[in-house]
Amino acid sequence: MKFLYILQNKNVKNGILYTVFSFINSGISFILLLILAKYLTPGDYGSLNLFTTFVTLVNIIISLCTVSYVSICFFQKSKEQLNQVIVIALVTTTIMLFILSSILLAMPNYIEQIIGIPSKYLWLGLLICYFQVYNALNLDIWRLEEKPVQYGLYGVSFAICNFILTFWLIVGLHFNWAGRVYAWTLLSIIYFIISVLFLFKRRYLSISKPQLSLVKETFIYALPLIPHTVSFWLKQGLDRYIINYFHNQTSVGFYSFALNLAAVITIIGTAFNSTNSVYIYKKLSNGSAAVRDGLNRQATLMSVAFLIISILVGFCAYTLIKLFMNSYDESIPYIIPLCLGSFFHCLYLLWVNYLFYYKKTQKLMFVTLSTALLQIIFSMILTRYSILYTAYTSMVVSFITLLLVYILSKKILNNEFEVK
Incomplete structure (x- = not known):
């Protein structure tokens, strides 16, 4: 009876669901990892990881960490204030996209030399990071709403599509490590559109002018x-x-x-x-x-x-x-x-x-x-x-x-x- 009572606990059930979906995602990603290691040389594998490292860095910078304040506001602010914080985060992300694009446009050869991969892939990396902000925001709100099924199905569907498309581009069409980049870019665009639709449907995206005090509060937390x-x-x-x-x-x-x-x-x-x-x-x-x-x-x-x-x-x-x-x-x-x-x-x-x-x-x-x-x-x-x-x-x-x-x-x- 005690075991059944524990399973009926909402946090336990959600934890189990998150863990199950995580194992599925991890399993798919792990199999893809093995496939990439089999079909790519260690040198190509290194190039792919240099690109992934670049994307990871831009992901941090592009929103100036303003999205992270959404999690705190979800429990401490009204719905209207929460929506304003989301607007602040998305406007910040858009401005940063233009700034980073300008830097890459001004000195492509220098940045290419530092990163170690061609600049055309760096442009795709910028797009991936911009679209991922919307995807991450959508997932984070599902997590905060304690909806692990929607959260998990969204993540698993992305992982499956990523696996299939990457495998086809690398193994079937012989795009080498760049196939992973192209698959990532295409899926980021598709799931960006899906995320925007979900956010609008749940009324988390609204055109409103944020309060100046809330802008200040967001950046004090985020910076x-x-x-x-x-x-x-x-x-x-x-x-x-x-x-x-x-x-x-x-x-x-x-x-x-x-x-x-x-x-x-x-x-x-x-x-x-x-x-x-x-x-x-x-x-x-x-x-x-x-x-x-x-x-x-x-x-x-x-x-x-x-x-x-x-x-x-x-x-x-x-x-x-x-x-x-x-x-x-x-x-x-x-x-x-x-x-x-x-x-x-x-x-x-x-x-x-x-x-x-x-x-x-x-x-x-x-x-x-x-x-x-x-x-x-x-x-x-x-x-x-x-x-x-x-x-x-x-x-x-x-x-x-x-x-x-x-x-x-x-x-x-x-x-x-x-x-x-």
Whole structure:
């Protein structure tokens, strides 16, 4: 009876649904990963990862992190104010698209040399990032509305279409790694249209002039998140460019392959956080000391679960390469440190939500940016000697970031509940 009662709990049911859809998405992405590794050389695989890294960076910059404020306003503002925040985010994104396009238009050769891929793909990367803001906004609102079925079906359908189209372009039409870029671009456009229609239908898109105070409030919250979010790109994305600088794109391919295998752990942690963050925000909005203790117990249990998952993923990654992917043998030494780094990131996700809820984004910015700079310094010094040093540097910095966020979150929680 107790088991049935637990299953009837809305947060548990939503968590199970998010996890199931996450496993489906991860499975599809993982199979695509193996196919790309089979049909692409390590050099081509490295080029694709350099493009993906570029898209990840632009994704951070293009909205100036204003979209992140939607999650907070969903529980703290009226529907009218929420819509105004959405308008602020989308107008900001459009302005940034023009600014970034102007920069790329002004110095295409210089940027192409830095990124390491032709500028025509960089233009497609800008379009992908712009359209993804709308897709991410649509998904985020479904998550906040606690509608995991719509959220999951939308994500799974994108993953399936992406798999089919990428496979056809790379294997059937021999577009090489560029086939992945073309598939990504086309699907981003299609799902952008779908997202806009859904947002209009649910009355989250409306033409209204935002209050000046709300504009100021949005940017006060969002701007400190830019260095915070960029710090994660610096920790993983910049490593690939540093490896490419001191070694070559083939080395980037080996490192990226191991990183993508370890990312399965992060994907699972992020999927759990999709529902857990909403659960935490709701609890904190009307919480007590008992709620705090319950959240602490939950974090402990999930830490053990993530440790078990990390061990299993590491073992499976090693076995997979040894038995089926011999051409990627050079990726094996990176598996342990990168899996541990992903494990620490999952624990970080368990605690960082408290900093978001209590709007301590400036403190979070200092933590993540300082640790990112620390990683850059050591990566620049050590990567020239061995890429393995890069992997272990990433692992250690992930642990330091987790430790600092944990200390901050515990302190803030204790202070908040003492006040209550």
